[in-house]
Amino acid sequence: MISIVVPTLGRPSVAALLDALTGQVGELPDVEILLVDDRRDDTGELAVPGALTAYTKVLTGRGAGPAAARNLGWRAARAPWVVFLDDDVVPAPDWCRRLRDDLAVPATVGGVQGRVEVPPPAGRRPTDWERGTAGLAEGAWITADMAYRRAALVAVGGFDERFPRAYREDAELAHRVRLTGWELVRGRRRVAHPVRPEDRWVSLRTQRGNADDALLRRLYGRRWRSDLGLPPGRRPRHVAVTAAGALALAGAALGARLRPGTPARRALRLATGTAALAWAAGTAELARARIAPGPRTADEVATMLVTSALIPPVAVVHWVRGWWRTRRVPAGAVVAADRPGARS
Structure with missing residues (x-):
């Protein structure tokens, strides 16, 4: 028996997923589909294709994010294998x-990841947002399509519900599963992950994930990125650029209060100018890194210029917010089998 768990916010895309399963789900032995309705507002029942109603059970989540929704799904599952699909x-x-x-697979394997394919745009280079989504194709153990033995999920207590977004919660779970001795492997099944439409400010909203990085730093220490197999980030550069910008603004404000021509004002102008140049150089480097591989249309370039100036301070603010929120979490206090779920 196989249990398929799909947490959803009721987006139109879930209909395409269910339609794709309709014609083939009968090929699986004794399958169940657990659709976790994680919408916070009551907007009616989720539509399930008639051909899937015999296989599908709709569970009501509490709107606490994908980690909590997946926990609800796998704990209700009856099969030894639980397959998570976004x-x-x-x-x-x-x-x-x-x-x-x-x-x-051998009994030592606790999880099998599917292959994620992100369709590229036709006839042009991808935008910054499209490149970010395309990165899912290289992601390890992402729950866009990830199967776990139920025994492995029980052994580690499931997902850590302190992660409120679809960000890092899957990598963190995979790390704990491997620490308990299970192997994780890649399979051959495939899913397509179309790029959903977003507005020009999406890169600023994604910086909220820095708060979750602060939790990982608290749980796993300074080496959390390498331990979880995650690529290096830009946070040190964001901090440096943000600090330079803050110093330049503070210097300009203070300089307006000093008497012209004094040594103190000249020294301050030099320091302020240096900080401003450092901020401009760091911002230009980020903008160039985002513009160069993109379509370079006027709209995309304008969006990259504006958001590249805003991303460093927004990222730092979210990191500090995450640090403050998790400051009382004991170091190393990961979710374990004897305390399912998570505690704040």
Whole structure:
């Protein structure tokens, strides 16, 4: 038996996912689909295709984020294998057949990841947002399509619900699963992950994930990125650029109060100018790194210039917010089997 868990906010994309499963779910032996409705508002029942109603059970989440929704799903699951799918992926026509093959693994394997394919834009270079989504294709153990043995989930207590977003919670779970001795491998089944439309400010909203990075730093120490197999980030540069900008603004404000021509004002102007140059150089480097591989349209360039000036301070603010929120979390206080869920 196989349990498929799909947490959803009721986005239109979930209909495409369910439609893709409709014609092939019968290829799986004794399958169940657990659709976790994690909407915070009561906007009616989720629509389930008629061909799937015999397989599907809708669970009501509490709107606490994907980690909590997935925990609700797998704890209600009856199968020894639990497959997590995001509600914005589209399984390939042979997904069920390949899933069955993927799960025929040795008993030492606790999880099998599917392959995520992000369709590129036609006839142009991808935007900054599209490149970020395309990075999912290289992500390790992401729950866009990830199967775990239920025994492995029980052994580690499931997802850490202190992660309120779809960010890092899957990598953190995979790390704990491997620490308990399970192996994780990649399978051959495929899902497509279309790029959802977003406005020009999406790069600022994604900086909220820095608060979750602060929690990982608290749980796993300074080496959390390498321990979890995550790529290096830009936080040191964001901190430096933000500090330079703050010093330049503070220097300009203070200089306006000093008498012209005094040695103190000249020294302050020099320091302020140096800080301003450092801020401009750091901002230009970030903008160039984001503009160069993109379509370079006027709209995209304008968006990159504005958001590249805002991203460093926004990222630092969210990191500090996360540090403050988790300051009383005991170092190393990860979720464990004897205390399921998570505690703030």
